[in-house]
Structures are given as C-alpha cells and as structure tokens.
Amino acid sequence: MIKGYSYQTLMGSLTLLEEEGYLVEIRFGKDGETKEEYKIEETPVIEKTFWQLEEYFQGRRQAFDVPLRPRGTEFQRQVWAALLDIPYGETWSYKDLAMKIQRRKAFRAVGMANNKNPLPIIIPCHRVIGSDGKLVGYGGGLKVKEKLLDLEKSVIH
Incomplete structure (x- = not known):
C-alpha cells in the first residue's frame, strides 16, 4: 500500500510517497496531493526524507540516505x-x-x-x-x- 504525506517547504508544496519502506515518488504542488489515491500517513521513511530535504534546502546537506525504489523501465x-x-x-x-x-x-x-x-x-x-x-x-x-x-x-x- 502506498502511503503519502504533504509538506510546505521552501520549494513549495511537496508530497512524499512511500511503499514498503521505500521512497517511491516526490510530487510538486497541491496537485500532487490528489493525483493518485494513497493512504495519508507520515511514515518513518517519509518523515526522514522530509527532514533531509529541509537540511538540503538550508544548505546543510548535499546527499540523501533514504531507501529509494523509483518505478520505471x-x-x-x-x-x-x-x-x-x-x-x-x-x-x-x-x-x-x-x-x-x-x-x-x-x-x-x-x-x-x-x-x-x-x-x-x-x-x-x-x-x-x-x-x-x-x-x-x-x-x-x-x-x-x-x-x-x-x-x-x-x-x-
């Protein structure tokens, strides 16, 4: 099951989506909150990603260490x-x-x-x-x- 949570950041609204303990998608803007059905839940992976993004936006982080599973060919x-x-x-x-x-x-x-x-x-x-x-x-x-x-x-x- 895909879980997602939206945040306001320095780059605008971001929706972070997680599945089975992996970050699978980041969506920009308010449209990202309704583009696909998912359970609204702030999981540990989503929360960790958000805090790492915040550090990045503040110039305090240059790399990320969250588990990724991008879906594609x-x-x-x-x-x-x-x-x-x-x-x-x-x-x-x-x-x-x-x-x-x-x-x-x-x-x-x-x-x-x-x-x-x-x-x-x-x-x-x-x-x-x-x-x-x-x-x-x-x-x-x-x-x-x-x-x-x-x-x-x-x-x-």
Missing part, C-alpha cells in the same frame, strides 16, 4: 542512477548524461527519462541543463530548478 532506472553521479553544485547536459550511460546518441531518450524521474531533488534531475547552458524543463517548474541550482552553487562557493 530499465533504461529509465539506468539514467536515474547516472543522475546520482552528478556532483552537488555541478550541471551536466543531456549529452553528458547519455555519454555517462554509454549511449552517446540517446540524448533525447535520456531527456525523456530525466523528465519521468519520480524522485526529483533526491535523484538530482535539476542538475541537467541544455547543451547551450540554458535551463530546460523541470517538473517543479523552471523557477524551482533555478532556486535549487542557485542553492547548491551558493553552498559550494
């Missing part, structure tokens, strides 16, 4: 695993990400997998930018993506 999971290799405060292009998974011509497919990341922030898809250096789509909106990147840059500089 094998290719998507491969891309999401590669996202975890992007260092805090740095950005990669979709092409860089495609090279990382040894699929250099698959940058469009990598972009689609990045778009389907069910665990934004924790799996840092916000660190992926266009090859021209511009910010491109983000599930939480470009303003949130910009805030996250600015936060990380301010902490490391």
Whole structure:
C-alpha cells in the first residue's frame, strides 16, 4: 500500500510517497496531493526524507540516505542512477548524461527519462541543463530548478 504525506517547504508544496519502506515518488504542488489515491500517513521513511530535504534546502546537506525504489523501465532506472553521479553544485547536459550511460546518441531518450524521474531533488534531475547552458524543463517548474541550482552553487562557493 502506498502511503503519502504533504509538506510546505521552501520549494513549495511537496508530497512524499512511500511503499514498503521505500521512497517511491516526490510530487510538486497541491496537485500532487490528489493525483493518485494513497493512504495519508507520515511514515518513518517519509518523515526522514522530509527532514533531509529541509537540511538540503538550508544548505546543510548535499546527499540523501533514504531507501529509494523509483518505478520505471530499465533504461529509465539506468539514467536515474547516472543522475546520482552528478556532483552537488555541478550541471551536466543531456549529452553528458547519455555519454555517462554509454549511449552517446540517446540524448533525447535520456531527456525523456530525466523528465519521468519520480524522485526529483533526491535523484538530482535539476542538475541537467541544455547543451547551450540554458535551463530546460523541470517538473517543479523552471523557477524551482533555478532556486535549487542557485542553492547548491551558493553552498559550494
């Protein structure tokens, strides 16, 4: 059974979903609270994730240690695993990400997998930018993506 709980954060409303002791999804905005049926419950995994996100938003955490189980295809999971290799405060292009998974011509497919990341922030898809250096789509909106990147840059500089 999927359990979920919503919080107000510096990045707006976030709904955290857990299943069988694993974080499975993070949703942005109020719509995340009603998108799918789940039991409203603040589980230990959800609470731990929230506090780690709060530390991250305050610039006191650079990595997360909650159990993850993102649901997706094998290719998507491969891309999401590669996202975890992007260092805090740095950005990669979709092409860089495609090279990382040894699929250099698959940058469009990598972009689609990045778009389907069910665990934004924790799996840092916000660190992926266009090859021209511009910010491109983000599930939480470009303003949130910009805030996250600015936060990380301010902490490391």
